[in-house]
Amino acid sequence: MRKLLAITIIYYYICCYSIKPTSAIVQLKSPSTSFLDTPAKFSARINSSGICGALVVADPLDACSSLVNNAFNFNRNIKFALIVRGNCTFLEKVRIAQLAGFDGAILFDDQAHENLISMIGNPKGIWIPAVFVSNEAGETLMKHARGEDGECCIISSLTETSWNVLIISFISLLVIVSVLAVFVSVRVYWRNRNRSRNLVGEKLVELLPCSTFNATHISGYMEKTCAICLQDFKDGDSLKILPCQHKFHANCVGSWLTKWSKSCPVCKYDLKTEVAY
Template sequence: MLRCEASGADFGERVSFESDVMGCALFTEPRNACHNVSIPPISLNSTRYMCDDKFIAIVPRGECTFSEKAYYCQNAPPPGYSALIVYDERGRSPSPMAGGKYAELVNIPVVMISYACMEDIMNNYSADKGFLVMIKGAPGYYDLVKYLIPFIAVVGFCFLILLIALVVRLCREHREVARSRLSRSGLRKIPTRKFVKGEEPETCPICLDDFVEGEKLRILPCRHAYHCKCVDPWLTKNRKVCPVCKRKVGAHDDSSDSDAERNANSAASRERDPLLRS
């Protein structure tokens, strides 16, 4: 196998790494392909069968525009040329080819190779020796973008769906947490009073410290009394229920408890009703 580097043209069929243009490489008649061309006769019938009537024109650079050469090659008498390979002058590297007079009429692939590559193909890998030529592009920036953009779009879409699902879940969890906690405005509605020595109870059920006379206490609807510094964080950051009897604290329409749970809590609160009077 011989591999040659080539440059493309800005007209004709685009050559990509998905291209599969294959055929027998032949010089045209006339050689410069600046006029109507024909396919030269092939000496062996077996070679023509191998070519499957697919031929690639090999023409030199110069004497007319690249688009003219491509136009005459694609319009050669049947079966015509399926692609055009232009070889550069000796000692020069292939360069990109611009369109010209017939650029919009060309629909076959057009590439340029070096003079040394042309000599190697026609002398050592010719059709008479049973070799075929394939024109295939190497993956480039266009091909990378062509496949990378859909991939990024799919990944981005999946990430967006995941993000939306996560946001919805967080919103639901936030609502559930907010419903289970007491707001600051709700906390201010719960009465407070200063402790008077001799009243019952005398101990905070949370910190288990005795109340000090004049100390500010929070009196819950179930009549249980606590230090404000003890019960306020419990109600606003944990759950809006009494730590002792689990009775609901706050408005009934803001409750997430069931009727059965509220009834059970009410019964429990009556059993544990403290002596402190409101």
């Protein structure tokens, strides 16, 4: 029970604190437009205040080779590279944009898809943020990219992330509590059932007649061996006699009736039909 509780607590904290933002917002200053995006799994995280800078269309647009329009040639504080999907991996594109001096990368889909995808890769050596937007958003950004300070911002969707964390944590907590409740209920049920069965068995054993084995008075039809432990009776052994007249060691039949069955281990006679308890 303690182990299950410890696992439950650990799982709850993992659910609460391991969730990372799954979406952000790209804002274009002129015209004032916002686009939903998904941050890359391998890139730097976008802080709560977001980041704004100049938007530069990558040359070549797919950024699968060194960029001609190197960011160091732009007299701007922060520069974002706008890159189209395709021809090489997301990680390669972001790494090339980073080597070209850009402070962030906005990648857009090369085709019109309904859902945004997650960009995955090895985060080693990547220190700039990167996000993925739809084809429609990318086309709009490309039309209005002028390379001006503050014209484009990437803002972390903290409100959405907070609600996601809250909802997932609440659902996880409900599941955990439900599992614990079921576990406790089943355990209590079986404990009570076993206790009840043991009390019935103990009552049956108490009501059974008892005798002491004496080899000199044994009849030709009397058992000489306990059918439960398979040991021969010895003089002085305490025996219990069942209503079906089968005899067993008192300890053996006591354990049998309390832990295993309420029937005779030899003939399966049901003791509950004869003994009132």
